[in-house]
Amino acid sequence: MNRSVFIPDNYKQVYLIDMTAKELHERQTWTLNQKIDHSLGVIDSFIARNNGNVYLAYSGGKDSTILMKLCEIIKRDILCVFVNTGCEYPSIVHFVHKMQDEGHNIKIIRPKITPREVWKQYGFPLVSKEVAEYIHCIRTNPNSIKSQNAFGLRNPDSQFVLSDKWKYLINEPYETSNMCCKKLKKDPSHKFAKEYGLFPIVGTMASESKLREKTYIRRGGCNVFGENAQSLPLSIWLEDDIWQFIRENNVEIADIYSKGVRRTGCAACGFGCQFKNDTRLAILRDLYPKYYDMVMKFENNGVTFREAMRKMLKVNGLFLPDENLELKLQFDE
Numbered sequence: 477m478n479r480s481v482f483i484p485d486n487y488k489q490v491y492l493i494d495m496t497a498k499e500l501h502e503r504q505t506w507t508l509n510q511k512i513d514h515s516l517g518v519i520d521s522f523i524a525r526n527n528g529n530v531y532l533a534y535s536g537g538k539d540s541t542i543l544m545k546l547c548e549i550i551k552r553d554i555l556c557v558f559v560n561t562g563c564e565y566p567s568i569v570h571f572v573h574k575m576q577d578e579g580h581n582i583k584i585i586r587p588k589i590t591p592r593e594v595w596k597q598y599g600f601p602l603v604s605k606e607v608a609e610y611i612h613c614i615r616t617n618p619n620s621i622k623s624q625n626a627f628g629l630r631n632p633d634s635q636f637v638l639s640d641k642w643k644y645l646i647n648e649p650y651e652t653s654n655m656c657c658k659k660l661k662k663d664p665s666h667k668f669a670k671e672y673g674l675f676p677i678v679g680t681m682a683s684e685s686k687l688r689e690k691t692y693i694r695r696g697g698c699n700v701f702g703e704n705a706q707s708l709p710l711s712i713w714l715e716d717d718i719w720q721f722i723r724e725n726n727v728e729i730a731d732i733y734s735k736g737v738r739r740t741g742c743a744a745c746g747f748g749c750q751f752k753n754d755t756r757l758a759i760l761r762d763l764y765p766k767y768y769d770m771v772m773k774f775e776n777n778g779v780t781f782r783e784a785m786r787k788m789l790k791v792n793g794l795f796l797p798d799e800n801l802e803l804k805l806q807f808d809e
């Protein structure tokens with residue numbers, strides 16, 4: 477793909493402070509070409525305003541692979557940083573090495589701690605980031621404002637109230653926590669960025685979650701400048717745009733996508749597995765059974781991840797992919 481950078485007329489709107497959900501939704505209806513031009517303008521501006529001191533936070537997934545293609549149009553040798561957390565699908569790690577061998581400027585960094593150690597020290601990532609954070613907060617500091625808000629006590633309008641069905645986690649013998657992302661992803665990235673004085677370009681989209689949509693609206697656009705400068709050039713893209721771009725530009729992506737995986741990221745994370753249509757664990761067990769077995773044996777306070785996951789899934793009437801009908805009958809007794 478070889479495009480010249482076109483800065484659209486509405487480019488200035490990228491920096492509107494008073495963004496509304498309506499404006500975001502309007503942008504999401506733009507054509508793919510309009511979005512590409514918008515993203516190139518965002519990247520160009522971010523690199524220029526930061527004197528080239530930027531890097532692409534590269535996950536090896538399809539979205540950040542597209543973002544790499546766009547960034548390389550503006551800066552051919554843009555630095556791409558991949559954090560090998562130890563939780564990635566082997567297919568993703570293999571793909572990142574392949575891209576590196578093909579000449580993309582990819583640096584691979586690692587956290588100081590392994591996933592097994594994080595889960596043992598801090599707790600399992602269960603249900604969702606928000607739920608895990610609140611459970612951890614309630615267990616460690618039950619009188620804090622955050623803990624009270626989790627029960628809707630301080631602020632009845634609080635955007636997050638802990639659902640009754642996850643309250644059992646408060647009294648479990650094992651810890652539940654959102655520290656895993658911090659230790660495995662954020663800390664190594666922040667350390668790297670600080671050490672080299674670089675600011676990140678990240679391939680997330682507002683359409684991925686309500687939280688990301690709200691963040692985009694609050695920020696008023698794709699770029700944030702200053703001390704915590706960050707660029708999110710794909711913010712207004714939709715999942716369909718990503719696939720259209722891949723098709724139209726014949727973009728090579730990791731082969732894991734051809735095996736039923738819709739979203740990459742950590743292969744055995746407990747966040748989101750409680751949804752009926754989540755196939756992550758089934759795919760992991762199917763494609764990488766040894767890895768699946770290993771992760772299921774990770775422990776916190778003497779309880780295995782398997783036991784914690786079994787209980788979490790049961791709340792929604794679900795089961796681990798390798799647990800059979802016999803076990804189902806046991807639960808029903």
Ligand code: SF4
Pocket residue numbers: 561563601654656657658660661741742744745746747
């Ligand atoms: S996505 Fe899940 S497994 Fe991966 S770092 Fe975050 S909490 Fe840990």
